[in-house]
Amino acid sequence: MEKLKFTFQVKPTTDGKSNYIAITAIVTEDEKYFLIPEEFQAISQHTYIQTSKTFVTVKNTLKKRHQTRSVWIKTTEDILKTYVDEDGNMIFQNQFLEETTKEQLTVVSKTCSEDPIAKILEKLIENQEKKEKQSIKKLADKFVIEKFDGKSSNANQWMEVFEKECERFNVLKDEERIEIFRLFLEKSCTDWYSSMIIKLTLHSEWLQWKSSFIQTYANKGWTTSKYALSFKYQYGSLLEYAVKKEKLLLEVRKTIDEGTLIDIIAAGLPDFITDRINKEEILHTKDLFSELGKLEHLVAKKKNIKKKTIPSK
Template sequence: MASITSKLYFHIIKRNNDEFELAGISENKETWYVLPEEMKDLSLHEALSTKRAIINTINSIKPINGYRKICIKLDDELRKEYYEEDENLCFLDNMLEEKIIDNKHRDEPNDNFFNERIKELEAKLSLNDNFKLQDIEKKFILEKFNKKQNPTEWIEKFENECRRHKILNLTNFIEALRFFLSGSPEDWYESNLKKIGLTNWSEWRKSFLTIFADRSWKKIRTAYNYKYLGSSLIDYALAKENLCLEIEMSRINMIVMGLPVEIQNQLDREEITTIEKLFKELTKIDECVSNIKPKYD
């Protein structure tokens, strides 16, 4: 049986512009009671959502996934909504799941549920006070990604801009990224929000480079064909080295560079990772080469 209390703590999270979630209820900020997913929508909590303190609280939460923990003095209306006759916390006659935060055992999986949740949310709010997400489009020196740019170079520029503006938490990278996507990359972003969430920048980066990777041989052709035409030998060598560092001049690349451009364009560079795969692909199109007049860049 819960002890009789005169106040309750409510943990409120902003999920969308007009959607707020009641993530937990506590009598002492150590033991939290978690609602079932279908009961977390704050709009379902009629007595609570009409309180002036709650209205002011949700108006103060600006970023998506931002949160506040607020203490509310209990009145008869709230007590009726969140307690049953034996003074146990509940909601709509449903007993709530109990999660205990034990300061002495924070690293034990069963005891740090809310502690980890709070850390995650605090990370999302760790932007520099002088820099807000809505300002980044004005302050970043970066064009929007629309698949025409080199994805590796672009994502590195994006990360550098984040660091330059003191956006150091990797979760904030994800929230900032959405301001710099155009066209189908915007659909990719929305899809990844559902699949990955807002807590793993390394997975987002890996997905970005995989989906938008340059699968053509153009960059390799450029490096392979770059020749000295005059001026400084050092300048030529540095430029050639820089081009070669961006690719791996492997046996596969050397073989493909000797093929006509029309054949090169039929080969997916991301898929051909071994000599065996290259020969397999060449076998498929071998019988058609007699009709192709070789062209080279």
């Protein structure tokens, strides 16, 4: 025999919560039909078929429960030894396979797909999946992380925060992380996500997504660093300036020590503000923020003086 036709079907597990691919029947070149016993149908028991190139395509084709595909597979020596004995009888796991007809095989397949219990279980699973999708959106609202737009954040540090939030809310499965990941991307990053879905699909490894994300959005130039360092107070709230400056610096280098952080934030403030702050008393950024809050009135006062000195027309 040069080839055998195998019938693959997506079947529900015993508890109905997930699916598995099964081989339900084998057809020979002379159109003889043989049934695989239910206890031997799981693809995991068919090693040589599972590792064939044809099965990769079958696996990508079968997406929904009860779907079937019958495909020819070229027989190797290992496949022949597994399914055909020395006398040409169809066997599997040391058992002779039951021969049937094409019509009977069709009836069996149709009965399995129309099993009322299976239909009820399938409906329950669909409802559960809908609830899980809704809960993922609710869960995303609890994540303490800004959306990533590819411009304002350090990709490595952003990804580190995202993974910690996933762990905090027990989002550990690859598929769940990939799904919730989409909710934290915006602007051109959503196009990148769509491309990745086409290339890898939702049922892929999270590490592949993480690696591609970092390679795509990692900061390879000095622009972000230079902007963070040169960012200075110009107008408005002193506290808002300081908080934004701290954020910019931490996005560039998370490991920056607090003393250096304080010095760089202070360097961007006007002299008439820093002259009123005792450097020795500022040990943490929160101390600096507290002092700046007390000095907000000086900025407002200076602004009013400028308005009064403008001559009227």
